[in-house]
Amino acid sequence: KNQVEQSPQSLIILEGKNCTLQCNYTVSPFSNLRWYKQDTGRGPVSLTIMTFSENTKSNGRYTATLDADTKQSSLHITASQLSDSASYICVVRTNNAGNMLTFGGGTRLMVKP
Amino acid sequence: ETGVTQTPRHLVMGMTNKKSLKCEQHLGHNAMYWYKQSAKKPLELMFVYNFKEQTENNSVPSRFSPECPNSSHLFLHLHTLQPEDSALYLCASSQEIGMRNNEQFFGPGTRLTVL
Numbered sequence: 674k675n676q677v678e679q680s681p682q683s684l685i686i687l688e689g690k691n692c693t694l695q696c697n698y699t700v701s702p703f704s705n706l707r708w709y710k711q712d713t714g715r716g717p718v719s720l721t722i723m724t725f726s727e728n729t730k731s732n733g734r735y736t737a738t739l740d741a742d743t744k745q746s747s748l749h750i751t752a753s754q755l756s757d758s759a760s761y762i763c764v765v766r767t768n769n770a771g772n773m774l775t776f777g778g779g780t781r782l783m784v785k786p
Numbered sequence: 787e788t789g790v791t792q793t794p795r796h797l798v799m800g801m802t803n804k805k806s807l808k809c810e811q812h813l814g815h816n817a818m819y820w821y822k823q824s825a826k827k828p829l830e831l832m833f834v835y836n837f838k839e840q841t842e843n844n845s846v847p848s849r850f851s852p853e854c855p856n857s858s859h860l861f862l863h864l865h866t867l868q869p870e871d872s873a874l875y876l877c878a879s880s881q882e883i884g885m886r887n888n889e890q891f892f893g894p895g896t897r898l899t900v901l
Contacts, residue, residue, distance in 0.1 A: 677828070682826075693863075696793070705887060707889070712893075714894065714897075715894050715895070716788065716790070716876050716878070716892030716893050716894050716895055717892050718788065719889050719891070722887060722889070724887070741853040747829070748898075762829070764827075766888075773831075773891075776829040777828060778826065778827065778828045
């Protein structure tokens with residue numbers, strides 16, 4: 674069964690600190706992995722997409738990594754800001770005819786001043 | 787803004803009411819989706835439309851009835867809902883289904899409360 678597990682479920686950090694969110698998946702066959710940011714009361718917005726051949730990709734203060742062998746991804750946030758407070762959702766797409774998505778449960782991040 | 791709008795943003799309804807959620811996308815996409823997001827649970831795909839044709843119904847109860855009159859508009863008609871149907875209902879659109887790096891763009895959602 675295709676599954677995406679994220680950890681931690683929730684996280685509180687102080688403004689300016691770094692943090693790393695984890696995503697483990699059992700989706701097969703793998704096509705790509707996307708990290709979304711969902712602000713409270715808003716829909717998810719894509720931060721980055723990782724394909725099989727990519728190990729690291731950055732988008733400003735966000736850096737995603739992918740280890741396709743161990744089926745793990747991480748999202749590292751550097752020098753956190755209050756506006757980083759949101760839920761971060763890991764989504765994995767299969768590489769078959771359906772190209773279906775499997776969603777993780779998300780990590781709720783709160784950045785405090 | 788992502789180019790996907792949803793109305794209403796908030797809805798409170800009784801179990802005997804009939805209401806509709808509306809989604810509109812201004813991105814020229816051909817695929818549209820309805821998702822349910824409950825607290826502490828992953829997004830659940832409900833329905834998929836591709837070029838106005840329904841391609842997926844993810845075992846959704848018949849009290850939820852989708853309608854896609856054209857590629858830009860998607861409705862979710864609600865009737866005789868249950869309190870456990872209370873959730874955030876998200877609409878999304880993408881270029882079309884089946885494309886590998888197909889990014890889905892989400893609307894802001896409708897927060898539904900069933901009393």
